[in-house]
Amino acid sequence: MNRPYMTIAAVERETGLSKDTLRVWERRYGFPTPERDGNGERIYAPEQVDKLRLVRRLMDRGYRPGRLLGIGDEALASLAAPAPSGEAPSPAAKGAARLAGASEAGALCQQVLELVRRHDVAALRHALHQAMVRQGLGRFVTDTVAPLNSAVGNAWMSGAFQVFEEHLYTEQMQAVLRQAIATLPAADARPRMLLTTVPDEQHILGLLMAECLFALEGASCVSLGTQTPLYDIRLAAEAQGADVVALSFSAAFPQRQVAPLLTQLRGLLPAGIALWAGGSGVERLGELPGVKCYVRLDEAVQALRDWRAQAAS
Amino acid sequence: MNRPYMTIAAVERETGLSKDTLRVWERRYGFPTPERDGNGERIYAPEQVDKLRLVRRLMDRGYRPGRLLGIGDEALASLAAPAPSGEAPSPAAKGAARLAGASEAGALCQQVLELVRRHDVAALRHALHQAMVRQGLGRFVTDTVAPLNSAVGNAWMSGAFQVFEEHLYTEQMQAVLRQAIATLPAADARPRMLLTTVPDEQHILGLLMAECLFALEGASCVSLGTQTPLYDIRLAAEAQGADVVALSFSAAFPQRQVAPLLTQLRGLLPAGIALWAGGSGVERLGELPGVKCYVRLDEAVQALRDWRAQAAS
DNA sequence: CGTGCATTTTTGTCCTAGACAAATCGACGT
């Protein structure tokens, strides 16, 4: 297996660390230590890219780069492996091990994780679909999909899952949820909801879960999929006559960007259109004027009912 | 409607032009001309961001930035509006106006475009689903979806569609195609195909179309969705025991990145796994060792049959 | 009047090295 050296653009693609960050780490922490090609441009050894991937994962778990790069490689590896259900080292990872699945949903979780691990997509799809039919869409979304997402995200952070295994899971779950949405009758009732994510947020499951629950409540849902530019969110909201714009932020989305993005979009949207944000990405977010945040989906469903009660008056 | 000034990061998000490009344009062409905030950082007026969006569209149409920024604003506007079915100014836009719809498919195209324009998602979904059922999945994909994608992409480039209208179309088409895929029996026959796109390529319709046709041929398809890191593509291909890795590149994907990406992935994959690339993004691509390129879907389907004939020997 | 090849222009990306604000940490006092 030939593993070639990579340019800085390729490392950015593979690790998600920006070029600026890669260069400043090299200057500050002495890692990574890329060699140079004939043009004086950085080329990274595959082993160093592996370590960068690991560091990235641990950072999502709450560690900070200065510490991770200060300790030795062996200490780094020991951080990745242990305590799959242990305590998180920092408040950043709170709620990560929320799962702890009780009763039926917990057993299903274990089964699903095992199927992902075995890369058995057919059985995975079947298990998910069966669970959806047995529990009903509403309970499936809140009691099964939500903890499963946490569990898969957690498995990825701890290195138990590769990125492609998360993709595998996401794709099958997406198929099941979309199939369910397709069978729901198209409502034309208020509120009219516009669902999407901001650029750089490509996780779609949160959006689909919200669409399921809102549609079950009889709201009129239009989804734009992921990564809509803010300006186009405004255009779409006006074109659709939307009452509410709902955004989803995953745990992996860069925390520091959330507040400025929501503020900016709030400035773009007409005052009459509500702005809701949900997902683990808004967990540690303070109050923002004109923006409602819901970490859990049942809170958002309650907000929908409140909206209706208020609209009726 | 309050339209605030934007930071360079926000402009990158909205226009897709990199920070480096924005800065070097300012230096070379004298546009844009951002003001500065209290920290000496660039802040862009909303009107300039509008112009940048327009320039970006025209560039995808084949124009080059030096010319576009050298001429006046009014000349720029006149380039965007006219010749909706006219000649393209450069070879880059060749094949864009391929549509020219004949017979039934052509009329359907017009109807669908009109529904998108009116933002009538329910009717759009219904029209697409009905066409799929009437024509059958295979003919629907090759004769209707393919020209529709071109037409929508074209409408976007000429400024007739906003980004959100393309998202609207994509989301409804995706729902129809996924619904069709879900009803196909899960095959376990060779070849085992792994479908995905590279990072930065978020267009999924090409992937879904390929999955439809390959699955109709009885191949065993596993999709990872969009934007899988190259290293994970390799891991997934090995884990799945894939015979073929199939990638989709849209017309909007930066041309210059395609060849290096394919070469790098070819280096990562074991020699026994074939690498196929498809979509309008590989139209102007030369030969690459160990990589097969198919601009049209029927070529890829033929390649699938050839693979089987060869495997049987 | 095209057509192939060489040269010039255009254009995006990479480089260095410094600076700063926001977030986080850690210590202190209550």
Place this chain on the structure above:
DNA sequence: ACGTCGATTTGTCTAGGACAAAAATGCACG
């Protein structure tokens, strides 16, 4: 245990220079 305040950490921004790949142009030749 809890809030406040300074110190540290960290990502992103800035400047202007450089270069290679792609595109456009010029030019000779059939």
